[in-house]
Amino acid sequence: MDWSFIISTTLLAAFGIEAIVFGLAAIGLNLQFGYTGLLNFGQSAFLAVAAYSLATLVSQMGFSFWIGIVVGILAAVLLALLLGVPTLRLRADYLAIVTIAAAEIVRLLLRSVTLKEWFGGSDGINDFSRGFYDLNPIAIGRYTIGPISLSQDQLFIIIVGWCLVALALLVTWLLVRSPWGRVLKGIREDEDAVRSLGKNVYLYKMQALIIGGVLGCLGGFVYALGRQAVNPDFFGTDSTFFAYAILILGGAARVFGPVLGAIIFWALIQGSDVILRSLIDAGVPVVSLMTASQAAIIRFILVGAGLMILMIYRPQGILGDRKELALDAR
Amino acid sequence: MPDSPVAGSRKEAAVQALAAVPNVPGAPKPDPILVADHVMRRFGGLTAVDVDHVEIQRGAITALIGPNGAGKTTFFNLLTGFDTPDSGSWLFNGKDLAGIPAYRVARMGMVRTFQLTKALSRMKVIENMRLGSTGQTGERLWASMLPFTWRKQEREITSRADALLERFNLLAKREDFAGSLSGGQRKLLEMARALMSGPEMVMLDEPMAGVNPALTQSLLQHIKDLREQGMTVLFVEHDMDMVRDISDWVIVMAQGRVIAEGPPEDVMKDSAVIDAYLGGHHDKALTASGVSFTEEDPA
Ligand SMILES: Nc1ncnc2c1ncn2[C@@H]1O[C@H](COP(=O)(O)OP(=O)(O)OP(=O)(O)O)[C@@H](O)[C@H]1O
Ligand SMILES: [Mg+2]
Numbered sequence: 029m030d031w032s033f034i035i036s037t038t039l040l041a042a043f044g045i046e047a048i049v050f051g052l053a054a055i056g057l058n059l060q061f062g063y064t065g066l067l068n069f070g071q072s073a074f075l076a077v078a079a080y081s082l083a084t085l086v087s088q089m090g091f092s093f094w095i096g097i098v099v100g101i102l103a104a105v106l107l108a109l110l111l112g113v114p115t116l117r118l119r120a121d122y123l124a125i126v127t128i129a130a131a132e133i134v135r136l137l138l139r140s141v142t143l144k145e146w147f148g149g150s151d152g153i154n155d156f157s158r159g160f161y162d163l164n165p166i167a168i169g170r171y172t173i174g175p176i177s178l179s180q181d182q183l184f185i186i187i188v189g190w191c192l193v194a195l196a197l198l199v200t201w202l203l204v205r206s207p208w209g210r211v212l213k214g215i216r217e218d219e220d221a222v223r224s225l226g227k228n229v230y231l232y233k234m235q236a237l238i239i240g241g242v243l244g245c246l247g248g249f250v251y252a253l254g255r256q257a258v259n260p261d262f263f264g265t266d267s268t269f270f271a272y273a274i275l276i277l278g279g280a281a282r283v284f285g286p287v288l289g290a291i292i293f294w295a296l297i298q299g300s301d302v303i304l305r306s307l308i309d310a311g312v313p314v315v316s317l318m319t320a321s322q323a324a325i326i327r328f329i330l331v332g333a334g335l336m337i338l339m340i341y342r343p344q345g346i347l348g349d350r351k352e353l354a355l356d357a358r
Numbered sequence: 359m360p361d362s363p364v365a366g367s368r369k370e371a372a373v374q375a376l377a378a379v380p381n382v383p384g385a386p387k388p389d390p391i392l393v394a395d396h397v398m399r400r401f402g403g404l405t406a407v408d409v410d411h412v413e414i415q416r417g418a419i420t421a422l423i424g425p426n427g428a429g430k431t432t433f434f435n436l437l438t439g440f441d442t443p444d445s446g447s448w449l450f451n452g453k454d455l456a457g458i459p460a461y462r463v464a465r466m467g468m469v470r471t472f473q474l475t476k477a478l479s480r481m482k483v484i485e486n487m488r489l490g491s492t493g494q495t496g497e498r499l500w501a502s503m504l505p506f507t508w509r510k511q512e513r514e515i516t517s518r519a520d521a522l523l524e525r526f527n528l529l530a531k532r533e534d535f536a537g538s539l540s541g542g543q544r545k546l547l548e549m550a551r552a553l554m555s556g557p558e559m560v561m562l563d564e565p566m567a568g569v570n571p572a573l574t575q576s577l578l579q580h581i582k583d584l585r586e587q588g589m590t591v592l593f594v595e596h597d598m599d600m601v602r603d604i605s606d607w608v609i610v611m612a613q614g615r616v617i618a619e620g621p622p623e624d625v626m627k628d629s630a631v632i633d634a635y636l637g638g639h640h641d642k643a644l645t646a647s648g649v650s651f652t653e654e655d656p657a
Contacts, residue, residue: 210485
């Protein structure tokens, strides 16, 4: 078996585009779900509107990179308002239903034939990232970091991506340790109690939904620029649930939970994949009864089983506090 | 009248102010802080609340009593903006509160607690307390990210919270999660938290329910203290001994209506009240529920 290949692939997954994209999505969810208790099941739509604002404006309409970014963020804010205004006054489950449906509507609109002219249908869009990579100050060449070898562009997007993660963490950290964050936690525990203490619960929920959506939408930009392409089917419900799995794995309502979760999640997903493939290639008995494409599915089963075991023995996630979780039982 | 030794001038003032008020439902008070008119709330075919007129005297402790399902909690919900009546109007300090959302009612100085205690479980006791303070700069989104804008206020809030925790015997629990408190301690915490906003009027929905007798005494004292500090208290309670002990005035509800009003001693002798509680079986022992309505009175 080629251990250096296994290790480099796993490391690249743990610290590469996927971990950044889902880390950002989960940081946004953490503010919404972890701290405020809002069940946003449409996080993928926030990534989608950002990624497609950038791709469509730059590629189909000829705007500059920065306009694409600004419009993408505004689109995420608008989406949050659209979802929040009718539902945030209602019981928590309404937001869950509306967001999951809205995310599917967004994805189906993006891949529709009628709107192909703007969004490229099921093929997506792929010529928009020039403006971003033109900003790359790193000299052309290949860069090796340990067992990983990256082009200057890959290195650039990974650095920018982790800077965005650091920024999102900083914002989250500042917010949740403030009195504002205290109101969010109060809302998560019991919104009527918070209301009785003179707080405008609706406003706070809306702010949390918007900020969480904007933090998540940064993941949409990183996805689009990292792949140098956008494809509608990436923004399905799977992506939202990956982000939830990551959040729970790392520990909800912990500032670093989503990032740790994303790193471990993608290391497990990609690591188990390349290990299984290597075993198949090496002709190891039993394992080699599978084909490589079956192995790609088996890894999800393995990771799913791993998550179940984690939930049984560490329901609070890796960084969570068990004592805190046990309080719910009362 | 039994007068506890600690009760100060405010109690006498409240009793004196109410002395001339007739014992009839909807009686006008000399200095009402809250006036409700024709407040009606229906749930389907059931009229849960139908209050023609009621006034709550400022600076007094008023008890709201009535059998289960009389509409006391619903009336609380309506007054504090947690529920919307089908019709009616009510004024707090002369300001019309109809249509005002619950959080604004609280900011205007009328805070409430809940019959089913709402401790914020996964927050520390001290954080529960800090949350109770209104007008915090750090609760605004942009200011929250600039700690220097709210540090000073936070310190002031914390010292106020500590003083209240001390008064409510919760200081030892300061750093514990509220979810780890006992039922009675949660009642105390909820009350202390409500006081963090410095309200003019506190509305307590069964503050003693589930609290052990030893703690009850201290809770009663806390409620009397609120009056001494100039607050108006309206509370719901089923235990008649407590009602007799601390209230200056009693309002009785049954089937959504105010059926009697008066000082505790008089109200508990009122036949309409006894009817409402016992469904007309006067001849039965009035201590059926361990509660006596009438004092042993040879007259
Ligand atoms: N949300 C609701 N939907 C339907 N009916 C309700 C609702 N809330 C209260 N009721 C009904 O209104 C009536 C009054 O209820 P409420 O809770 O105000 O009584 P209460 O006086 O507080 O009683 P208790 O002393 O038992 O707390 C009851 O008959 C109850 O069944
Ligand atoms: Mg009640």
